[in-house]
Amino acid sequence: MLTEQEEIEESVSDQLRILAAELRRHRKERQLSLETLSALSGVSRSMISKVERGETVPSTGTLSRLAEALGTTFSQLMVAHPVESEIVVIPADRQPILSDAVSGYQRRCISPVLPGRGVDWVLNTLPPHGTSGEFVAHRRGVEEYIYVLKGRLEARVGSRRVQLEPRDALYFQAHETHQFTNLGAGECEYFLIINSSGLRG
Template identity: 30%
Template sequence: MGNRMDTKTPPQIGPLLAQHRRAHKLTLEQLSTQSGVSKSMLSQIERGEANPSFAVLWSLTTALNIKLSELVEGAAAQRQDDQIEVVAESQLPKIVSTDAHCTLKILSPPRLAGSTEWYEMEIEPGGALDSAAHAQGTMEHVTAWTDGLEISSGDATITLKSGETARYLADRPHCIRNLGREKARGLMVMLYKP
């Protein structure tokens, strides 16, 4: 992945430490007493004005009854949330049908699999993406970028024009077929029922 996150900057644990302290309903003074870390040092850490040593972190996490990894990894995760992840096209996984007429490029991040997934879809002329029923309540949304995509779900069948979106139940056998003479393209989004 072409992640452009800066790994040289240490995670800011101060705000996360303050969240844990408040969740335990402790004042700065109470946490200072329990941890042995001075109130002024604790205040500076929470405001991001001081970088605590390992010994200080150990004392604070022990007093809060949390793992050191929770604090460090949680702060690192917060830092990642402020970043923009860039994935090169060559790094996007592809699913190709056995007859090579249909290609799905997986655009969604792996952590969303089984929840919300989206794909760039290409179907050769005459090709069809036949699918068995997905989990109960699953919906598919297909936006056609070209004319000629036919969607079937259960007993219903429609043909999309470029720019149109079809939304349908995918918890039954369904099919996306290219009726045109050119390669059909579109965006498919799958939403699984929680």
């Protein structure tokens, strides 16, 4: 019987394996070399190689840059295979989680990866006074929606800053850099929906 710590370590190992395989698959499907993906994303070749070998957990900012360069979504890099069913249940223990060891920022993917649908639904948790780090600008047509569950959140979109309280909501077009900061002394939890369906021609 595994201890709780062993279960956590096994879950992280499984997630690293999936992320490594999916990043490599998306890169090869687009016929991109490590050098080309590095140039497109601004992520070093050595970092991409380490992620593809399952040797490191990338920061959320790094994963965001790689997803944008590959023309895919955060969730599509975290899940092994797209789901076909119109009714999908994702048990809590099967929801991919990416934790940034340095900042303590955590992203839990709660939307299924459905073919032909460009929507990511993520539950984010920021530690006290923590920050998400800066996310790269998405392509025009990508929209983001925020709903704060608890805590006080500052959202910076380009040069503009807004402060959100629990139950406040925010919408923005995500073609500028953006960053989220917990303004409080407790954890801040918020839902984030990234809608890239507007990119479909």
